[in-house]
Amino acid sequence: MLRIEGLSRSFGGVAALEALDLAVADGEVVGLIGPNGSGKTTLFNVITGVHAADSGRIVLRDRDITRSTPAGIVRLGIARTFQNLRIYQRMSVRENVWVAQHSLPGVGLLSGSSAAERARRAEVDRLLEAVGLADRREVLAGSLPLPDQRRLELARALVRSPALLLLDEPAGGMTPTETAEMAALIRDFAVPGRTCIVIEHKLDLISETCGRLCVLNFGRKIADGAPGEVLQQADVLEAYLGGDAPDA
């Protein structure tokens, strides 16, 4: 599905990603952890074209997307959420999901009442139902509490049925109960049938959703494998957990 080869990106002389290699197979769900500033979000930004790579290659299903525009990459089937939530605050909850359909093939610039448009509206409602926001679909998105805004972002990312889903701290700022709900939502609804990379500090969410775990430190991959094994590695404990054993 996704193959990253020798990917590097630096900001003002500081290497955020350094010769990173990562291959993700079809249907795989990979957790990505690492200390703050280890390059996790930079990796998402480079994959989605927000930042250009300094060197290296990103290949999505045998297609080199290293130099593609963000819009082009989305149309090829990658969707993401953001660590610092990005939603359209001045639009309603329903509109925030609806907007992701605008660039689907066959969608016109007006919104008529054709059968196809009705089906698309029903799809928006179905997604809102699934993430538990159906009863607040007409509320302004900016007025939702943070956990609901994260759920809204997830619904929006799923609108285009992306082949590859990138989740950037989907449970950021959530309580343990909310995190558990989000983990269940990801596991049962978002992930089935697609490939996924999840950045998260909360190891219980990772262990709940991911079959594989990668650890980044200073822009390099220092571990990659089954979560149980990776979390026992000495350098991972040192870099990520300051030497303490994980509680997950």
Add this chain to the structure above:
Amino acid sequence: MDDIYLVTVVSNIGMISFIALSAYLLLVVGEISFGQQAFFAVSAYGSGIATAMWGWPIWLGLLWGALLAGAAALVVAIPTVRLRGLYFSVATLAFAEMVRLIFEIFTYQVEIDGELVGPDGSDGFRDIRAIYDSNVSAFEYMLIIYGLLAVVLIGFLILERSRLGAIFRMIGEDPMLTEMQGLNVTVYKILAVVMAGVVAGIGGALYAHLATYVEPKIFNVMLGVHALAYGLIGGLGTAFGPLIGVAIDIGLLESIRAISGYRMIVFGGLVALLLIVRPRGLLDEAAVHWLRGRWRELRRATH
């Protein structure tokens, strides 16, 4: 006498509404243009030339003026839409001043019935008499202005409910996020600038034919600043916002005798006050959202 005055004021409100809607459309996509007066001017001259010098019918002159304004907007849009914020604003201001200065030296006259007709640099362009020659009364012309305004406003209201309108609002709120919904932001911004140019152009063409005389200094930056202020006062949540802004300025402030002479001070103060208390105007997105919600409830209750 009073009736003529009233018709003139109401006509002015109508014509200025076009340039207010034009600036509003760009505010919706998140850009502040100080240059919408340029498209108003291009169309005023262009349509005037078409009717007074080439003998075209008024409707064709209007259409020509609006298209010319749209073309000028396209020329501005291509190099400038990648600029953001202040840089875009300065670029539009520079363009508009350039257009004004070109009209200061633009001379193109032909002899019609022994008289020279056409733009004559800073002396302006006289005798754009098409509506008087075809015996359209001031009142009838006011109806034409409002007929066209209604068409444009309906267009804006359709736009607001459409995916294209949503895309414009998305760009205004977060261009990068919009790009990440698979949309080419640059293309849609160019489209918005061109549409705004056409809308300003309709107003410019109507203005030239009512005034029968245009000169470059009418199209100075103050016209563009007013156009911007109307949206900021009235609100950016709906196309009715800028129209309310126009009505407040021309309809209310100009008609209150007590503040005559201080109008600009009151107007400026009002803009400053609103930018502090309601940064996106009276009818901002939250207000419009609330109103739509009440409207839906009302309709449900009556059915």
